[in-house]
Amino acid sequence: MSTHSITTQKVNFRVFRFNAGDDYLPYYENYTMEVTSEEVVLDILNRIKWDFDGSFSYRRSCRHGICGACAIKVNGRSTLACKESMTTMIDWFGTDLTLEPLSIKRAVKDLIIDKGDFWKKHDAIHPYLISHIDEHPEMECAVTPEQADELNDADLCIQCGACHYACPVVEVNEDFFGPAAFAKAYRFEADVRDDAHITRLEELHEEKQGLWDCVKCFECAEVCPKEVNPIDKITKLHQMLFKEGVATSNVATRHAVGFKHSIAKHGVLDEGGLVLYSEGPAIIKHIPVALKMFRKGKIVMPWAIPKSDNLDEIQQLIKSSSTVKF
Incomplete structure (x- = not known):
């Protein structure tokens, strides 16, 4: 028999309300209720709708963390309600x-948003296998366990949009694909x-x-509710881009290479x-900012940059991990 005891706490919920068809501006309503230790955020959404206001709207479906429909923000943090x-x-x-x-600016009805931009960017990276195969193969296309491991759990993404709408770049740059698309x-x-390797990388x-x-x-x-870790996929x-020779010289690629050169030379970042x-x-154009940084000790003259005590070890690590010249 379980010895787990159920506890309760009184919680005040400040809930975003908006109907694009009727409201000029969004507003918030407060609901106070006793919350048990067994409940998840989705239970609270259900109780608000069932016990307080039947017009309250949100998305939900599987309740098992699979469909991604119920993603919302709690105190500004993207989360999967179920x-x-x-x-x-x-x-x-x-x-x-x-x-x-x-995303408040994409709200349609209360917690429901228009995810059109998310799906447009998702589709833009060709999210499917592109391969020239025999229509009548004599044997299966086998993938070894080692090759399957290279996917690094990227296939676990449920397209909930939590990472996409938590990304500050997505918020200010409507062209940016976003972390979910990159994963x-x-x-x-x-x-x-996949045979579209280079084409996709170029995009x-x-x-x-x-x-x-x-x-x-x-x-x-x-x-990310599925621990896909999109930033890890972005790094890979x-x-x-460098390994396949797709990277071209621009501010971003030179920044990456310059970072490596600086660490290799000093063991610290110049x-x-x-x-x-x-x-x-x-x-x-950065001179005014550079002067302020200099006064704060953030940057120093080239001849005054200290050398790391472990510079030899750092240089060996860089040499062993650098597989591509640029």
Whole structure:
């Protein structure tokens, strides 16, 4: 017999409300209720609809963390409502919780959003296997366990959109593919059966929409309910761009290479030298900021950059891990 005891806490929920057909501006309504330690966020959404306001709208389907339909934000954090325990939410944020859609500017009805931009970018990276195969093969196309492992769990993505709408670049750059699309792209780039390897990489290399506009904030890894870790896939795609010879010389690629050169030379990062290497003569536009950084000790003169005590070891690590010249 289970000895687990059910506990309750009084929680106030500040809930985003909006109907694009009737409301000019969104507003928030407060609902206070006793929450048990057995409930998840989706249970709260159901109770608000069933016990307080039948017009309250949100998406839900499988309740098993598979379909991704119920993704919302709790206190600004993207989360899968059917997966997150209320006990965890209270531990993190306290007993005053704000429930909002993944993207307020895309809200259609309460917590329901228009995910058109998400699916457009998802489709843009050709999220399917492209292979020239015999229509009547004599044997199956076998993939070894080692080759399957190269997918690195990218195939676990459920397209919930949690990472996409948590990404700060998506919020300000409507052309940026976003972390979910990149994770899906990696899933097929890593598949040995795919024949569109270079074509897909060339599209991912494009400025403004592609990989180089990622700001490495790791928010996508933080919120992913399936632990796909999109930033890890983005890093691997960066490496593929260099390995396959797709990367061309631009500010972003020079920044990556300059980072490596700086660490190899000093064992620490020369931030001023990195900007100069990346942008060349265009560095003049950064002079006002550079002066402020210099006064704060953020950057130093080239001859004053300290050398790491472990420089030899660092250089050996860089040499052993560098497989591509650029």
